[in-house]
Amino acid sequence: MSLGRGFDIYVRLPADYDPDGPAYPVVYLLDGDSLFPILAANHLFLTYDEGLPEAVVVGIAYGGFDASVNRRGLDFQSPDEGLPLDQAGAEAFHTVLTDELIPIIEARFNADPKRRILFGQSRGGNLVLYSAVAHPDFFWGRIASNPSLTPGMGSIIGRAAPGGRDDLRVVVTSGEQDRADLRAEAALWIETWSSRDKAERPWQVRLIPIAGGTHAANAPDAYRAAILWLFGEDRPGD
Template identity: 60%
Template sequence: MVNRRVRHWLLAVALALICTIGMAQAQPGGASDAVAKDTPLQHLPALRGDYFLHASAAVGRSFHIYVRLPEGYDPDAPQRYPVVYLLDGDSLFPILAANHLFLTYDDGLPEAIVVGIAYGGFESSVNRRGYDFSAPAADAREDQGGADRFLALLREELLPEVERRYAADPMRRILFGQSRGGYFVLYSAFVAPDLFWGRIASNPAFDPGRGRFFAAPPAAVRDDLGLVVTSGARDWPALRESALAWFDAWRDRQDAPWAVHLHTVPDGTHAADSVNSYRAGMGWLFGKRDGGAR
């Protein structure tokens, strides 16, 4: 049995702990606040903007939508901004949305609304990028083939919602995707060329259904569309070879509904150079179209 002195000591410790917790709760920004609340992006000005959860009828799952708004953004002003849609927003939104600010400083890139489409985790039970970003094809695996549904999510749900909520310019939509996301960027270009003004496919995959990316796409209504493929000099050999072969096939074709551009990232690897791909692709789309490889 615990003696009286020990009981008194335990009571004193308990009272001190209760007082400490109470003081933290009473102080704004105290320890309990940090535990009880998510840290808002409003305290990261390079990412300041908005967030909403989108329950997709087309895909049958929900997505976390993060929005970075331009510096000085005023929803009541007449100005309308280009909108960049980032696939794999779980990882690419905090990297590329923040870096866009520096590109406006250093490169004169126009400010833009940057939208990150996120799954909310990397676990395969949550993150279905392999399915969403690959199209049906004879050589597709069982866990691939959902690109048509994901395209419907963009075209019928997310793009209209973003353009309803924010001061977006529907004539300046840009889609960025890396690796499997780059595959989806190409897929959208060949299925719905007019949906995005600009597209950047960073180190894209070309399978399944590789042949669709060498076949004739539908004609476009607009004549100002651009499609950039970036390829790291040290990307996986199969992807590097496919990117070069694709560009060679499309360099001089007359049936392309978009101007095409291949950019090689010097010493670039597969996943670590998204900022370089973004910089090169956005710079070319906004006024540096020269039609050649560099």
């Protein structure tokens, strides 16, 4: 890959996967080392209990948590004032997603390019929101679960790149027992973008509190609440 290092990629196919039928939405999970085993399986239960559409679920993993292989601190870091460019790898990592990984997934599986979803937790949530601001049209839905946005707020709170779609959605979930500073950052991001004119904001935005939610342990609750809103018919308007 262009980063000079590889990733472990995990793919969960729908139970009734049909390579020749209607194309499936695809959910791309950052931090796949930890989140893929939890959320890929949980998606099946959501189809059983909630009527959620089946999806291809892709986990993007480093192969471990040791700093020698896990570079999430670099890859999920968006630019900010005073931050050296060599420490902000969000754009380079996003290019790996858009130009290298996702074309392979969409060539190999029956995937719908109009319904891509990106999920990130904590610093992964920062990458999700950077993607929304810098490359709005690429993912239909984005979920930032308890995002950690400092440093990096400078590049995700300013002007968004122009978008050409009118169906884009961004969800930020915030655990009620998460750190106060992270909850404040999430609220600030939502408040800032919600107050802007539609011409400046290429997506619908929604903040979903997770009752009793902590920073990481409630990722399935965040996923459930957010993805049901993404696919729900009764989505709040702007």
